[in-house]
Amino acid sequence: MSAFFVTGTDTDAGKTLVTSGLLALARRRGLSTLGLKPVASGCEATHEGLRNADALALQAQSHPATDYDSINPIAFAPAIAPHLAARRAGLTLALDTLVERTRPLLERGHNLALVEGAGGWRVPLNESEDLSALAVRLELPVLLVVGLRLGCISHARLTAEAIRADGLTLAGWSGSLVDPEFASDAALYRDNLATLEATLSAPCLGIIPWLGTGEARTMAESAAEHLELPDGD
Template sequence: MSAFFVTGTDTDAGKTLVTSGLLARARRNGLTTLGLKPLASGCEATAEGLRNADALALQGQSHPAADYDTINPFTFAPAIAPHLAARRAGMILALDDLVERTRPLLESGRDLTLVEGAGGWRVPLNEHEDLSDLAVRLGLPVLLVVGLRLGCISHARLTAEAIQADGLRLAGWAGSLVDPEFASDAALYRDNLATLEATLPAPCLGVIQRLAAGEASAMAAAAANYLELPDGD
């Protein structure tokens, strides 16, 4: 059994695409899977309650199936920083609550469990705690999703340094091409990827090219074609 925390260089770096792609790759290999999104802002009201598109994508790649509240226990409607969304809802997020909901699921016996964060590594939960503290408390190795755009090398290296400074192992990184213009100069694009491979202290699990928008399960299946599973040791 392996479990990892998935973070990104920024908001919209491609965390959910990589996370769902890795889960789809694991399922393709005959493994059981669980994708968790403990905290999500930017949710839509439905007859069943607030629902987040990223959490639904992870739910769709969890096998055996898990109910939505297991995948995403803390939901907020505004698409803003989670601690601000919680404040608008009259709540104060607490690390202990996230740990209480997440830790038992790591012992559910799934072959691969991925816990996806929100935004980047230093997203606050409250005035004193960050979402990254969840990975620290759970002792999870980290997978970094690098949103491939101008500036990504510095963003990736700084995030990797912060992860290591918090005492966690960076187990791998994956690139997601979020800005097609970034790859318009093929030679320069290759040089940027080579720099990331040379400077990040973890193996590259793959680089996802720009995918056409589509149904979540189809995008996860397409992303899986670009990815290798991380080493759980």
Template sequence: MSRYFVTGTDTDAGKTLVTAGMLALARSRGLTTLGLKPVASGCRRTDTGLRNDDALALLARSVPTPAYETVNPCAFEPAIAPHLAAGEAGERVDVAQLCAHVAPLLDEPRDLILVEGAGGWRVPLNDAEDLAELALRLRLPVILVVGLKLGCLNHARLTAEAIRADGAALAGWVGNLIDADFARDASHYADNLATLRRTLEAPCLGVVPRLRRVAPARRPEAAVAHLALPEGD
């Protein structure tokens, strides 16, 4: 059984696309899966409560299907940093609370469990803790999603350094093209990818191109062709 924490170089780097895509890849191999989004802001009100589109994408690719609250126990409406969203709701989320929810789920007999963070590695969870501490306390190896755009080399290298400095293992990284102009010069684009492969010192688990022509709900399945699971999965 394999368990990983998925983080990104920034908000909108493509964490959910990659997480859902890896779950879909595992499903295509007949594996059981579970995707978790412990904290999500930017939720919408529905008849059944607050719902987050990212969490719903993970839920749709988790088999056997869990309850929504299993995937996303802490949901907040404003699309802002989790600690700010929690504060506006008059709540406080801490690592111990999240660990109490996630840790028993990691013991479920599922072949692949992916825990998706919010924002980047250093996003605050409250005034004293970062969400990264969830991965550290649960001893989860980390998959880093690099949003491929101008500046990504610095963002990716700093994030990888922070992950290792905190004591977590970097299991691999995935490049996700979020700026089409960044790949317009094929030679420079290839040089940037080569630099990431050389400097991140972790396996590249795929490079996902722009999938704008694919319906949003089907993009994780479209990404499958460009993804690999960490070695051993």
């Protein structure tokens, strides 16, 4: 284990559930953990500033404790693509800034550090840079979260191809059932999972069933029951 970048097949694919679940599992095993969400949209205004539910879930599973602004240094209120949220705020996101904010935290030497992206692999930061370039600059192996729903096989394979085309290692993948109806035909559901396992050419870290909704810490602990930690340095 060490540091990984977590991406998804799409927005709402279950990235935070898997990321927080892996961190919770590592904590159970007595390991130090760090979850980072460098850019987050869809934040709520609080007396402490903008706060993102996903980033708070990662903060809750980071040990030793880490301050919020380190975990989520760039936060926007609108729940839209980060580059569009930045434009509305009169700002321009820059890859160099994210690298400068993220790299020192990863160098602290946590047993498991996970950097969660926003949306899918090709989410733009600005007119010329994508958020995926952060993983490239930091030379992080990638964990792919597949939102298990109709169409997920193509989305997963295309994302895996893009990750490898960018010169990075797909270190593992996990599935998160985001549409309960997708599993209503048990045999077909198993066939979909078998196709993913056969075509992604990376270790499966686990399949999380439909867990419904709940408090973030409880959800992370429940997700941990269905996951295995990735291999790392």
